[in-house]
Amino acid sequence: MFFDQKFIEWVEENPIEGLIKAGQMALAKQKELENQQEWTDPEHELLWDASSFISLVLETNEIATGLRIPDATPELGVNCQELLKYIEDVIGALKGHATKLKIDSYKNRYNTALKNTFAYEFSQGDLDRVQVLVAEIRNHITENTSLEENHKFRLLKRLEKLQMELHKRVSDLDRFWGMVGDAGVVLGKLGKDAKPIVDRVKEIAEITWKTQARTEELPSGSQNPMLEHDENT
Known part of the structure; x- marks a missing residue:
């Protein structure tokens, strides 16, 4: 080589x-x-x-x-x-x-820093929680022995890119929602073994939706109609 x-x-x-x-x-x-x-x-x-x-x-x-x-x-x-x-x-x-x-990086930094420009804003508590969840997802992916190495590598790279965009104000939520799709693929491959990863991605999705709904001025407590909700919880 x-x-x-x-x-x-x-x-x-x-x-x-x-x-x-x-x-x-x-x-x-x-x-x-x-x-x-x-x-x-x-x-x-x-x-x-x-x-x-x-x-x-x-x-x-x-x-x-x-x-x-x-x-x-x-x-x-x-x-x-x-x-x-x-x-x-x-x-x-x-x-x-x-x-x-x-x-793009320069634009995003200034775009999210300027208060007069549109941005989604996480609460500090939600931001801290997402950071913890991302770290836990990374650990579960790294330790998983059932995922193919190439798939594991792609997931870890996407997590890394997501973590780079973890700021209180962000111009879009694409990478956050992209994690939902990634979790679906992992679930399809691993079944029940994917639960620790999927559960954490679901929590990130709920935080992301709450942030988006608040920014878009939807009624308090609005749920994302595209996500499943357990009515017993």
Whole structure:
């Protein structure tokens, strides 16, 4: 493997920045290997190695670039040219993506800080409770031995992104509601074994609905018609 385990783990924690770095490392190594006359086997192997890694990380993290790793052909030179272009295009796409994320982050910070702009506002008690629930969900996912590792990794990444947005004022609740869908998938895969996770996600959903209903000025005590309620409770 071209990339060592330590680097791979760093990319898992920082997929956008990590993939840009991975692509740049591969391009730099390819420059060292080229002989200015024809494509070589070491270049061919390097470019397939790096491109396969980049493609897998993009897929695992559901990062949309509109790019697809090229299909293999019998021609070494054609493969190398296409793979080189793929890596260069991914770097370009992700640099734009990273810039957009940074701009969105700045906008969200100011958007939620300005009192005159619309935002959903959690009470401090609800915010503290959500933080506890997220930590407990993370522990249950990490300790679960029935979930596939890829699915577990995706859930933990989504939890991480949710936790990054845990502020008293937020511009939208998309990531909070997204947890409900994730819990449904876990329930479908694990059945009763998913109860500790599902119960905590349900509590987050109830807090999220209460916050949304209050912000949208719905009558006090309004329940979300899309969520099931146990009339015996």
